[in-house]
Amino acid sequence: MLKENINDLIALATVAEERSFTRAAARLNVSQSALSHTIKALEERIGLRLLTRTTRSVAPTLEGEDLLATINPCFEKIEARLQALNDRRAEPAGTVRIAATEYAIETLLWPKLSPVLKDYPAVNVELVMDYGFTDLATSQCDAGVRYGEQVSDGMISVRIGPEERMICVGAPDYFADKGMPQTPQDLDDHACINLRLSTHGALYAWEFEDENGQEIRVKVKGQTCFNTINPVLRAALDGHGLALVPERLAAADLAAGNLRICLETYSPYFPGFHLYYPSRLRPSSAFEVVLGALRERG
Template sequence: MQRSELNELMMFATIARERSFTRASRLLGISPSALSHAMRALETRLDVRLLARTTRSVAPTEAGAALLASVAPALAQIEDGLGALSSWRASASGTVRLTTFAYAAQMVLEPRLPAFLMANPGVRVEVEIENRMSDIVADGFDAGIRHVESVARDMIAVRVGPDLRTVVVGTPEYFSRHPPPQTPAELERHVCINYRGAADRPPLSWEFERDGREIKVRVSGPLVVNDVPLALAAVRAGAGLGYILEHDVADDLASGRLVQALDEWCAPYPGYHLYHSSRRQTPPALRALIEALRWRGNGNGNGQ
């Protein structure tokens, strides 16, 4: 078999697996037009149609599915063999494209990414900060960092942060005017600062749990923001109650600047996870980054 034929078979397998020329081209690092040309050449040489194309989708034909079933195990062995070579390298190299949002970048990447880059000079990391949830395969990312409940089930997820806890806080002056709520339902009688994760979505619900009972509350108030520091500034000024990560208000609570309410209703939940596709070999650079970011603490924020 010539090298060009092997390349074309690997291209075909990637297209059939991803059901998209665009996604396959991003994974393979070639243009969609070059990929389409290679597939036409393969089909012409084999004298059989392998892919059924429409304006919106692509899928293997019956002949294509039979070919894929035949060659996929061998191609997987080749990819595994190439991936195993990484253990012989002195250090990881390559580019890792990563998507996350601002708070996860602050919590996970700021403390550990600089040291990783200095220890791995052959690795280049591109980080895109965005509020929206990206499809890492379709958008050409190698991995993302999000809350684990946001990660699709077909992804591989690795814990990279401690448990988190969101708490309800207000100033002493606010609570002198408004008695603290005793249950989440009583928040309807309070002025609350709302947070919206994305412009096309409603403000986030405030979520609570006690004795296995989960409650989501839609609150109201004079301010809706998509910026945590701005929301916290309004809370600290006494403009209303906030639903803020405990880590961000630890000093305020310790000093008495802010007071917590509904403590028994605010349960911890799993922290941030790095996730990546399970459909292909993990590149050495991404594997090294995962090991550098992997959470090794006891889950309550003490250590890493």
């Protein structure tokens, strides 16, 4: 009975809107005689005439107007809800897992993704902290982040950050006490904060470049060592020695005077962070949203 009533009420509303059985029948894709029979059956069932028919037009009776005033808003709400559900289904959805260092997550990935994710509630992002050259298949990650655009065969690389450089910094009190190195070789006479690489466990050799573009690598020594970059910066702020850190990471403390830079002329720029992912991957709608948010403009 409910299904029959709904179909009959839809027919009534369509005839009333079109003011014509001919046009309403074409819109509903039924014959005019079948539509006329449907309306007649509805009127007989409720015992009221709902439409006034003339040779030129069709119009609702008072009872018909009263019924239409009730059912039309309901149909509009149902249509709007169905459209909303359809729009939601068309929205990007899914989960994207990205492997990256703590520095990349905190200074680049999250600042770019945070505002975009609010616009796409069905897109989920999992940021996996990793300091090695992540095997995406083994880690079940969709993408990884590393410096430079060179990746292995079968991978696509997309620039997601500006050029970077590593700079040597120290606290003002440290320089006041120990002086400032003038060349990378002078670091032998300074306490330096080491970084142990998770990829092979070795200490990171500090990298510089001379005026001729020749690479200079210095193995530094000091009392402290960490395997992530944020504590290295913290130790430098606390006056435990010199640190080689990404310039963007130290920017706020340099501006505030909490740190000073040295050996700046020996600090070259290099390609910044790139997102890499398998070329065979057919990007999901969620991945397209993430990629669009992270892609470096300009």
